[in-house]
Amino acid sequence: KIPLILDMDPGVDDAVALAVAVNNPAFDVKLITSVAGNVSVDKTTRNELKLLEFFDKAEIPVARGAAQPLKKKFEDAAYIHGQSGLPGYDFPPVTLNSDPRPAVKAIYQTLKQAPAPMIIVATGAYTNIAELLLKYPEIKKQISRLVLMGGSISGGNVSSVAEFNVYTDPDAAKIVYQSGVPIVMIGLDVTLQALVTWETLKKLATLGKTGMMLYQLITAYQDIYSNGKPLHDVNTIFYLLHPEAIETRDYQIEVVTQGPAIGATVADIQNRWSQGRTNAKVGINIDADYFNQWLLEEVSQMIN
Numbered sequence: 445k446i447p448l449i450l451d452m453d454p455g456v457d458d459a460v461a462l463a464v465a466v467n468n469p470a471f472d473v474k475l476i477t478s479v480a481g482n483v484s485v486d487k488t489t490r491n492e493l494k495l496l497e498f499f500d501k502a503e504i505p506v507a508r509g510a511a512q513p514l515k516k517k518f519e520d521a522a523y524i525h526g527q528s529g530l531p532g533y534d535f536p537p538v539t540l541n542s543d544p545r546p547a548v549k550a551i552y553q554t555l556k557q558a559p560a561p562m563i564i565v566a567t568g569a570y571t572n573i574a575e576l577l578l579k580y581p582e583i584k585k586q587i588s589r590l591v592l593m594g595g596s597i598s599g600g601n602v603s604s605v606a607e608f609n610v611y612t613d614p615d616a617a618k619i620v621y622q623s624g625v626p627i628v629m630i631g632l633d634v635t636l637q638a639l640v641t642w643e644t645l646k647k648l649a650t651l652g653k654t655g656m657m658l659y660q661l662i663t664a665y666q667d668i669y670s671n672g673k674p675l676h677d678v679n680t681i682f683y684l685l686h687p688e689a690i691e692t693r694d695y696q697i698e699v700v701t702q703g704p705a706i707g708a709t710v711a712d713i714q715n716r717w718s719q720g721r722t723n724a725k726v727g728i729n730i731d732a733d734y735f736n737q738w739l740l741e742e743v744s745q746m747i748n
C-alpha cells in the first residue's frame with residue numbers, strides 16, 4: 445500500500461481524486477487536509493467530511509488548513525464549483541468532526557511518525573505545504589515526493605498564463621518549487637488532454653450510488669470544453685497508479701509572483717537559464733482514452 449497525505453480544496457475534481465484515493469486498496473490515506481481555494485476553507489473542510497461520511501471512512505482524519513493565501517487576496521472559484529463547492533448532489537448533514545489540529549501540525553506529525561518518507565498529493569493552492577516547509581524545514585526529508593495538480597507550461601485557465609491553484613497562492617507555489625523536495629507537476633498540459641468525455645459521463649451514472657453521486661457533481665461542474673470536462677485533480681492519483689500513461693520531462697520551474705503574469709509556472713524548456721538544474725518532473729502527455737476507461741473501472745469498484 446502507498447501511504448498518502450491529501451491536501452485539497454473540494455471542489456468537484458478534488459472530490460473525484462478523494463474518491464479514488466480512499467477507495468482503491470493500493471492506497472493508505474493517512475490524513476486529508478483542507479485549504480481555501482475553490483471555496484472557503486470552512487466549506488472545503490466540510491466537503492472533505494461529507495465525502496468521507498459518504499464513503500464510510502470516518503477513520504481518516506481531516507484537518508483544517510489555511511483560510512487565506514500567504515500574501516495575495518483570496519479569490520474563490522464558486523463560478524466553476526458552485527457556492528458549496530460540491531454542487532448537484534444532496535449530501536446529508538455532516539456528523540463527522542474535523543481533527544482539532546491545524547493542517548500544518550497534522551501533516552508534520554503524520555510525516556514525523558511515518559516509518560518512511562511519504563507522498564503528499566496537493567490539489568488546491570499550496571499554502572499549507574509552504575507553511576509546513578517554512579515552519580518545519582527539517583521535515584523535508586520525510587517527504588518522498590510532492591505530486592501537485594497545478595501550473596501549466598502551455599497556457600493558463602485564469603489568465604493566458606496562470607493556472608488556478610498556482611494563481612490562488614503564487615507565493616506558496618514559489619516556496620514549494622524552491623524547496624528542493626522532489627516534485628511531480630501535473631498541470632493543465634496533462635489535465636486538459638484528459639477530458640472526461642460525454643460518453644464516459646453517461647456510463648458513470650450507471651455505476652451505482654457512487655457513480656450517480658459523481659455523475660451529479662460532474663454534471664453541475666462548470667469547467668466545460670467542447671469534448672468533455674477536465675477532472676484535473678484525479679490525474680495526480682492516476683499518475684501514482686499508472687506513471688507509464690503520463691509522459692513527463694524534467695524541467696526547472698519558476699513561479700511568477702507579481703505583475704500581469706502572476707501565477708505563471710515558467711519552464712526552462714531550452715535550458716537557457718537553469719544551468720542544467722531541474723526541480724520538477726512535468727507531465728506533458730497523457731493517454732486520454734486509457735484515463736477514461738480507468739476512471740470507469742475505479743468507480744465500478746467503489747462500495748455502493
Ligand code: BDR
Pocket residue numbers: 453455456457458482521524567568593601607608609676677
Ligand atoms: C484546479 O483549480 C481548481 O478549481 C480545481 O479543483 C483544480 O485543482 C484546476 O485549475
Ligand code: CA
Pocket residue numbers: 452453454455457458481482567568677
Ligand atoms: Ca482542486
